[in-house]
Amino acid sequence: MPVLNWIGKEAVVNHDKEVPFRLLKKIKAHSIGETSQNLIIHGDNLEALKALMPYYQGKIKCIYIDPPYNTGNEGWVYNDKVNSPKIKKWLGKVVGGEAEDLCRHDKWLCMMYPRLKLLRDLLSEDGVIFVSIDDNENYNLRQLMNDIFGEDNYIQELIWHSKYTVSNDAKFFSRQHEYILCYSKNISFVKVECAVPRTEEANDRYANSDNDSRGPWKATPLHAKSGKEENNFEYTFKNGIKWKPPKGRFHRFSFETLQKLDVDDRIWFGKDLKSTPSVKTFLSELSLKMKSGSIIPFSIGGHTHKANEQLADLMDKGVFQNPKSVDLIKLLTSMSTDSDDIILDSFAGSGTTGQAVTELNNDQNSNRKFILIEIEDDVAKDITAERVKRVIQKYNYKDGFEYCELDKSLFNEDGQIEEECSFEQLATYIYFTETNTNLDKKAIDKNLIGDYNETEFYLLFKDKGRNILNKDFLKKISKNSKKKVIYADKCIIDDKTLNKHKIQFKQIPYEVKVY
Structure with missing residues (x-):
């Protein structure tokens, strides 16, 4: 498989x-509500994703991200030339002297790589990730995703019809x-329902x-493209018309199924009984959804103009540029995702x-949870959180969210x-570094974590000077x-006693692993 290389890659791979x-x-x-599993985090998403690992590694079913498209716009901290002071400082620290020689594509790749790695680790085994992008970095993103998620876990490149009007001042087209790239953590476990609501256009057929x-129906051929020649047979319908698949085609239905279709008047021979027999597929018997194609029309996925209207319905007009469509x-x-x-x-x-x-929860009476991360303080607090707050109030929704900031290391x-x-x-962190799994907080029983x-x-911590493994504590353990x-x-217990009770002592902080 081809490998994508760029200046600075070695510095960011790990x-x-x-x-x-x-x-x-x-x-x-x-925050809204005393307790909620929904989170809005203000802070650099690289550090925020790392902070989530002990709690959510392998638990996220769906990730959607809309990273900078690298168009040259410098309007925010992840600006598309990645020239903001924060990112330049980070690049200089991580990449070193080469950072000054990076082109905008190198910088974008350096910024995205470690974030995508952490996102992959947070995904559940049956989870999927959707990444919005445009032509500027579509190729590079595809190579990054292949490198991090694996080429075999590629699902589809979706095309979202995001604008319903054309720009007359466009240089060319x-x-x-x-684009929306879709990858899985492990494609063997993925169960994505690639279906969309039926459209009027589809029903009009x-x-x-x-x-x-x-009611309305559509004629479907009785023959199929594949099958076995020895299974082909001539069938005589109840009106006396004989039929056999044309050369190179095969029976779609068994003899018994054809009989049932014939008896139930589901075979169409044309108004003059001279058309090739076909089976009636009734609209009333179809699911309310249909298979989704790789192109998402704005009739289903909305468009940028509608996205701006959806935001303006809740917030002041123009508070945020280029929001994505709620649809x-x-x-x-x-x-x-499921409930x-x-x-x-x-x-x-x-x-x-x-x-x-x-x-979606309000529509389906479901209980999905969200985690949102935003780096800009005024955006996270005044737009991200405020918008969600107003949506919750609009629907009088039962749940709220916890608003968090990145604290000290x-x-x-x-x-x-x-x-x-x-x-x-500390208990959550230690359990994660020891087991590579998430701690169930309900399982904590005093010092047994x-x-x-x-x-x-076990953890002895925050106990006013009594964080010592001694004989008194030894009596308390199972x-x-x-x-x-x-x-x-x-x-202060000798090694012989520790070995007798199968105890391994680890001193805080020196033997707490740095993750």
């Missing part, structure tokens, strides 16, 4: 491992579409020329994904655990035969 683990801090003033009481995100998430699944958008912008998930500059880190935060693969994990890993500030 950069996701070097990103510091940041704590998340809930901001009650911007007036572009009216965008059905007619009722013989006034059948079952589009509802379509993609409804295809790829209780989690949807993530790490380039949240105006919060379209939050509105789409809330409306778990480890401070001296390598110590940050003072503001709670017991639950979890049980995995015949090993119990007496089963499982191995025990105990994190504490200090241990």
Whole structure:
């Protein structure tokens, strides 16, 4: 498989491992409700995605992102030339001296690579990711996705008919579409319902020329392109007409099925009984949905003008440039998720994904959850969160969201655990680094934080100087035969006793793994 190379690639290929683990801090003033599994996070999505790993690795069913298209527009922090102070500082730190020589495509690739790696790790095994893009980086994005997700996990490149008018000042063709690349975590487990609501255009193909009481129908051939020659037979219908598949074609139905269709008057011979026999497919018996093609028309997925109207209905006009269509995100998430699944958008912008998930829940009485990440403070607080808040109020929806900001790193500059880190935060982090799985907070039983693969994990932390593994604590732990890993500030039990009880002591902070 061809490999995409660019200046700075070596520096970012494993950069996701070097990103510091940041704590998340809930901001009650911007949240709705006391408890909610919906999240809106203000902060750099690279660090935010890393912060989500101990809680959501392998749990996200659908990811939709709308990254910068690299058109040259410098209107926001992920500007398309990637020249913002924050990104330039990051590139200089990660890539080094070569950062000054990067072209805009190199910078874009450097920015996207570690983020896509973390997104892949957050996806569930049966999860899918949709990435919106246009011509500027479509080719490079496809190579990145092949590299990170695997070429075998490619599902489809969708084309969204995003504009219903043409631009008369276009130099050549007036572009009216965008691309959406769809990949899976593991295509063997994916169950995407690639179906869309039936359109009037599709229904208009059905007619009722013989006034059948079952309503409009469409003639479908009785023969198929593939089959076995020995299974071909001549069939005589009840009106005496004989039929056999034409040369090179085969029976679509068995003899018994043809009999049932014939008896039920589902065979059409034409008004003069001289047409090739065909079977009637009735519109009334079809699903309300039909197979989706790879082109999403604006009649189904909305368009940019409608997207602006949808935002203006809730917010002041023009508060955000180029929002995505709510219809589009509802379509993609409804295809790829079930009632209780989690949807993530790490380039949240105006919060379209939050509105789409809330409306989908309201339409289907479902319980999908969303996680939105936005780097700009005024956008995250005043647009992303405010829009979702107004949607919730509009539908009087039962759930809210927690608004969080990236807090300090778990480890401070001296390598110590940050003072503001709670017991639950450190427990979740330790369990994740030990087991590579997410901790069920309900399973925490005082100092016993979890049980995995015949090993119990204990944490002595935030206990006012009593974070010591001693004989008093030894009396409190379970007496089963499982191995025990105990994190504490200090241990005053001899090695012989530790070995007797199958205990491995790990000192905080020095033996807490840096993820």
